[in-house]
Each structure stands twice: as structure tokens, then as C-alpha cells.
Amino acid sequence: MKTAIVTGAARGIGLATTDLFREMGWQVAMVDRDREELEKVAGARENTLAVCRDVSNPQDVDAMMRDTLFWSPTVDALVNNAGVAEFGPIEDCDFTTWRRVMETNLDGVFLCSQAATPALKASRGAILNIASISGLRASTLRVAYGTSKAGVIHLTKQHAAELGEYGIRVNCVAPGPVKTKLSIAVHSPEIIKAYHDSIPLNRYGSERELAEVICFLCSDKAAYVTGQIVAVDGGFDSTGVGLP
Numbered sequence: 001m002k003t004a005i006v007t008g009a010a011r012g013i014g015l016a017t018t019d020l021f022r023e024m025g026w027q028v029a030m031v032d033r034d035r036e037e038l039e040k041v042a043g044a045r046e047n048t049l050a051v052c053r054d055v056s057n058p059q060d061v062d063a064m065m066r067d068t069l070f071w072s073p074t075v076d077a078l079v080n081n082a083g084v085a086e087f088g089p090i091e092d093c094d095f096t097t098w099r100r101v102m103e104t105n106l107d108g109v110f111l112c113s114q115a116a117t118p119a120l121k122a123s124r125g126a127i128l129n130i131a132s133i134s135g136l137r138a139s140t141l142r143v144a145y146g147t148s149k150a151g152v153i154h155l156t157k158q159h160a161a162e163l164g165e166y167g168i169r170v171n172c173v174a175p176g177p178v179k180t181k182l183s184i185a186v187h188s189p190e191i192i193k194a195y196h197d198s199i200p201l202n203r204y205g206s207e208r209e210l211a212e213v214i215c216f217l218c219s220d221k222a223a224y225v226t227g228q229i230v231a232v233d234g235g236f237d238s239t240g241v242g243l244p
């Protein structure tokens with residue numbers, strides 16, 4: 001049985017990804033810092049391990065790998081999905097907010113990828129990073145979020161370039177809007193309307209639609225794909241239309 005580590009697995013895109021991996025016959029180490037939610041969803045799912053850790057904390061990330069490798073001696077994929085968002089004008093983004101977003105969205109991807117690399121070398125496995133269309137192009141009111149996700153896109157290319165010789169593939173999915181707790185908190189009615197109007201498919205994506213692409217890129221079906229940024233966004237990025 002193959003093993004994936006999925007961070008931010010307690011809800012949203014991470015939970016849908018966990019469920020699809022399980023349908024594919026994989027087991028999943030579900031990592032999240034929300035203990036209550038994590039234990040509830042992992043407890044209801046076979047072939048999972050609840051790993052209550054914070055991806056932005058180096059000691060926690062070491063412990064995440066220890067817990068996972070005790071449970072499964074091999075790791076075939078790491079999905080760096082845990083993320084947080086902020087919403088507001090540049091002038092209101094204080095340094096605490098900036099650091100909070102960077103610590104999870106960018107430091108977390110760096111720390112988890114580095115910690116998982118020895119195990120992924122052994123399995124010739126895959127890393128899949130979750131960025132955002134906000135990392136592909138600038139929009140207003142999300143300076144820290146957009147910058148952190150642009151960093152994730154570059155980190156994907158750095159890791160793909162360096163880890164390819166070990167057979168490790170590193171790819172990135174850049175989601176468009178998906179109705180989850182994260183987006184509901186930051187999408188105003190004006191933004192929701194603008195997305196509907198400017199996305200060629202005229203709707204938000206679903207968690208499952210994201211999971212399909214994430215799991216494909218982690219699977220052997222994508223054996224010759226690495227260093228790629230795949231926008232799963234209903235065509236939003238291809239149109240060049242901006243948000244308010």
C-alpha cells in the first residue's frame with residue numbers, strides 16, 4: 001500500500017485529497033494543527049493516521065516525519081496543502097499578519113519538503129505543492145497571501161530541478177476559487193460576483209475537482225511530469241481578467 005502525507009487534511013481541499021487517495025488504495029498521514037477537527041475526520045476514516053502538528057514549526061515537522069515513518073516505513077507522496085489567507089489593503093497588513101501567512105504558506109512548504117526528502121529519495125516519490133492563482137498574478141487585497149504563493153511556485157521549480165536526479169517529481173497545483181472555510185472568510189460578495197463573471201466556466205471549483213488533479217500528479221500516471229504549475233481554475237488565469 002502506498003503512503004501519502006497530506007498537510008492541512010482536516011477539512012477543505014486536503015480532506016478531499018485524503019479521500020481520493022484512499023479510494024486509490026493509498027493510506028494517508030493526515031497532518032493538521034486543528035486537533036479537534038483532525039481527530040474527528042481521521043477517526044471516521046480507515047487507513048489514516050492523525051498527525052496533529054503545525055507545519056510552520058521545525059520541531060513539529062520533525063515529529064510529523066517521526067510519527068509517519070513509525071506508522072509507515074515508506075512515504076510515496078507529500079502534499080503541501082496547509083494554508084492560511086489574509087485579506088485587506090497593503091497599508092493594513094502589519095508585520096505580524098505578514099509573518100503569520102509566510103510561516104504557514106511558505107516556511108511550511110520548505111520545512112515539510114526538506115524533512116520528507118530522505119524518505120522520498122528512498123521511494124522515488126513525489127511532492128505536490130498547493131499554490132493559488134494569486135501566486136500566478138497579482139490582485140488587490142492579498143499582498144502576503146499572493147507573495148507567499150508566488151514563493152511556493154518558485155520553490156516547486158527549485159525542488160524539481162534539484163531533486164530530479166533522485167527520481168523525486170515536484171509539481172504544483174494553483175487552485176482558482178473553491179468554497180472552503182479559507183475562501184469564505186476572505187471572499188466578499190463583490191469578489192464572489194467578479195469570480196463568477198470572469199471565470200470562463202462561470203463558477204467556483206469543488207474540492208473534489210482539485211483533488212483529482214493533485215492525486216493524478218502524485219501518481220505513476222504522471223511519471224514524466226515534474227516542475228509544472230497546473231492552474232485548476234476554470235480558465236481564470238488564461239483570460240487575463242483582473243479582480244476588483
Ligand code: NAD
Nearest residue numbers: 008012013032033054055082083132175177178180182183
Ligand atoms: P481550509 O481553511 O478549508 O483548510 C486548510 C487546513 O489547513 C485547515 O484544516 C487548517 O487547520 C490547516 N492549517 C492551516 N495552517 C496550518 C499549519 N500551520 N499547520 C498545520 N495545519 C494548518 O482551506 P482550503 O481552501 O482547503 O485551502 C487548502 C489550500 O488551498 C491552501 O494552501 C490554500 O491557500 C489553497 N487555495 C485555496 C483556495 C480556495 O479558494 N479555497 C484557492 C487557492 C488556493
